[in-house]
Amino acid sequence: MIIVGENINASNRSMAAAIAQRDADFLQDIVLREVKAGADFIDVNAGKAYDSDAEQITAIEWLVETVQEVADKPIAIDSDIPAVIRAALQSYKGDVVMVNSITAEPGKLASVVPLVAERKARVVALAMGEDGIPDNVELRLAACETIMDYLDKNGVTPEQVLFDPLVLPISVDSAQGFVTLKTIEQIKSRFPRSKTIMGLSNISYGLPNRPLINRAFLSMAVSSGLDAAILDPLDAKMMSFIKAANVLTNQDRFCKGYINANRKGLIVD
Amino acid sequence: MIIVGENINASNRSMAAAIAQRDADFLQDIVLREVKAGADFIDVNAGKAYDSDAEQITAIEWLVETVQEVADKPIAIDSDIPAVIRAALQSYKGDVVMVNSITAEPGKLASVVPLVAERKARVVALAMGEDGIPDNVELRLAACETIMDYLDKNGVTPEQVLFDPLVLPISVDSAQGFVTLKTIEQIKSRFPRSKTIMGLSNISYGLPNRPLINRAFLSMAVSSGLDAAILDPLDAKMMSFIKAANVLTNQDRFCKGYINANRKGLIVD
Numbered sequence: 001m002i003i004v005g006e007n008i009n010a011s012n013r014s015m016a017a018a019i020a021q022r023d024a025d026f027l028q029d030i031v032l033r034e035v036k037a038g039a040d041f042i043d044v045n046a047g048k049a050y051d052s053d054a055e056q057i058t059a060i061e062w063l064v065e066t067v068q069e070v071a072d073k074p075i076a077i078d079s080d081i082p083a084v085i086r087a088a089l090q091s092y093k094g095d096v097v098m099v100n101s102i103t104a105e106p107g108k109l110a111s112v113v114p115l116v117a118e119r120k121a122r123v124v125a126l127a128m129g130e131d132g133i134p135d136n137v138e139l140r141l142a143a144c145e146t147i148m149d150y151l152d153k154n155g156v157t158p159e160q161v162l163f164d165p166l167v168l169p170i171s172v173d174s175a176q177g178f179v180t181l182k183t184i185e186q187i188k189s190r191f192p193r194s195k196t197i198m199g200l201s202n203i204s205y206g207l208p209n210r211p212l213i214n215r216a217f218l219s220m221a222v223s224s225g226l227d228a229a230i231l232d233p234l235d236a237k238m239m240s241f242i243k244a245a246n247v248l249t250n251q252d253r254f255c256k257g258y259i260n261a262n263r264k265g266l267i268v269d
Numbered sequence: 270m271i272i273v274g275e276n277i278n279a280s281n282r283s284m285a286a287a288i289a290q291r292d293a294d295f296l297q298d299i300v301l302r303e304v305k306a307g308a309d310f311i312d313v314n315a316g317k318a319y320d321s322d323a324e325q326i327t328a329i330e331w332l333v334e335t336v337q338e339v340a341d342k343p344i345a346i347d348s349d350i351p352a353v354i355r356a357a358l359q360s361y362k363g364d365v366v367m368v369n370s371i372t373a374e375p376g377k378l379a380s381v382v383p384l385v386a387e388r389k390a391r392v393v394a395l396a397m398g399e400d401g402i403p404d405n406v407e408l409r410l411a412a413c414e415t416i417m418d419y420l421d422k423n424g425v426t427p428e429q430v431l432f433d434p435l436v437l438p439i440s441v442d443s444a445q446g447f448v449t450l451k452t453i454e455q456i457k458s459r460f461p462r463s464k465t466i467m468g469l470s471n472i473s474y475g476l477p478n479r480p481l482i483n484r485a486f487l488s489m490a491v492s493s494g495l496d497a498a499i500l501d502p503l504d505a506k507m508m509s510f511i512k513a514a515n516v517l518t519n520q521d522r523f524c525k526g527y528i529n530a531n532r533k534g535l536i537v538d
Contacts (some may be wrong), residue, residue: 267481
């Protein structure tokens with residue numbers, strides 16, 4: 001499993017304050033903990049509450065430079081605003097980089113895809129179009145087809161793509177667990193050269209004991225073919241579960257990763 | 270999910286002693302706790318360490334009577350010895366009863382299936398024949414076919430059958446997680462009128478933190494179509510996980526079972 005650490009995100013209030021105050025120590029401490037816990041990518045989200053595009057651009061530039069000062073892991077640029085993505089890509093010096101995210105909306109494809117193509121970046125493609133998240137597998141797959149057609153015509157290879165099947169709360173519609181799992185299976189079958197990625201927590205919205213539901217869903221999704229997850233790598237129970245899921249899906253030969261993690265005290269029950 | 274409580278089993282030393290001493294209080298206390306925790310069937314296993322068949326028969330008769338004195342749940346008779354199964358079926362007064370288990374071995378089919386047919390019992394059918402547990406999906410499915418052919422010719426309906434896909438340790442062969450999951454999917458597709466059942470714990474043999482692996486595997490198996498599990502219902506973490514898996518696979522409409530269990534303090538993380 002590829003882990004995209006979600007912690008550097010301005011939708012968290014203390015993180016937004018740290019970004020506003022340019023508190024590098026606070027941010028870098030969290031980044032180092034994400035890396036130590038096993039993050040393969042560091043997601044960076046500078047937030048949207050700015051008076052001008054110029055301010056937002058200054059914030060993402062600072063954020064990207066602050067993160068890469070301490071981490072040798074690639075970043076995932078969490079924005080759908082072309083000017084912000086462009087600024088972040090220019091600030092980031094590494095080879096591998098991810099743009100998070102695009103959808104099947106024509107305007108967004110036209111403005112973001114050229115940046116992805118030019119930088120040969122990985123890109124998270126959400127299985128939705130202009131009408132929001134479809135409640136069924138067919139329309140989510142149709143959105144993926146639209147995106148892949150556009151990418152193919154614009155110089156982005158299937159290997160650069162991580163499709164997000166998307167997750168709606170099961171407290172609202174009991175069928176949504178299966179909808180997401182079947183969407184993963186269909187994407188893996190239809191686009192074997194691409195990967196799948198997902199944020200988990202939406203599934204448990206409105207229910208008690210959300211982390212338990214999230215972990216159970218994670219292991220189902222891994223079994224259906226999920227390649228990557230956007231989550232909090234400092235959640236030791238979740239990370240233990242991911243290591244168990246890796247073992248169970250033959251992604252951890254001779255169980256070495258699991259046994260080593262256990263020796264280091266990283267497997268918690 | 271159908272829960273078969275595994276606690277009344279003479280392979281556990283204190284349980285064997287309680288059976289030998291005919292300690293009804295000890296056994297009935299555990300049975301009541303299994304029922305309270307959500308067991309749908311009470312598995313009863315009188316053990317094999319007896320000097321004669323007659324002793325073993327006396328033990329299972331006492332065990333069945335002791336269990337049904339306090340529990341209104343059906344029992345699963347855990348034996349492959351025809352005389353023991355016959356004695357247990359005669360002692361048990363309920364309508365619904367399960368025999369655990371048969372395999373594709375011709376001799377065992379010939380001796381146990383008439384008892385199942387006569388009592389219209391449910392029967393656990395292990396996906397194996399004379400050569401032990403196959404290491405691949407094809408041979409496990411072939412064993413299921415052999416069993417179903419025999420049952421069909423001998424008056425047992427597909428609805429009476431719970432197929433056990435069987436589990437080999439992933440510490441020995443990393444592919445075995447997928448072998449079991451794919452076997453479940455194939456059984457569900459090939460025998461849609463039958464159910465699937467599994468004991469989990471073999472999967473984690475030889476690894477540290479076994480309950481974590483078992484829970485992750487349980488949720489994958491439920492997602493693949495597992496209908497029933499033989500396990501310890503007093504394991505609160507496992508039972509919480511099963512309730513989460515029920516929610517995620519649309520087996521708990523409006524999440525009512527999960528929310529009610531949480532109100533009663535039964536969901537632990």
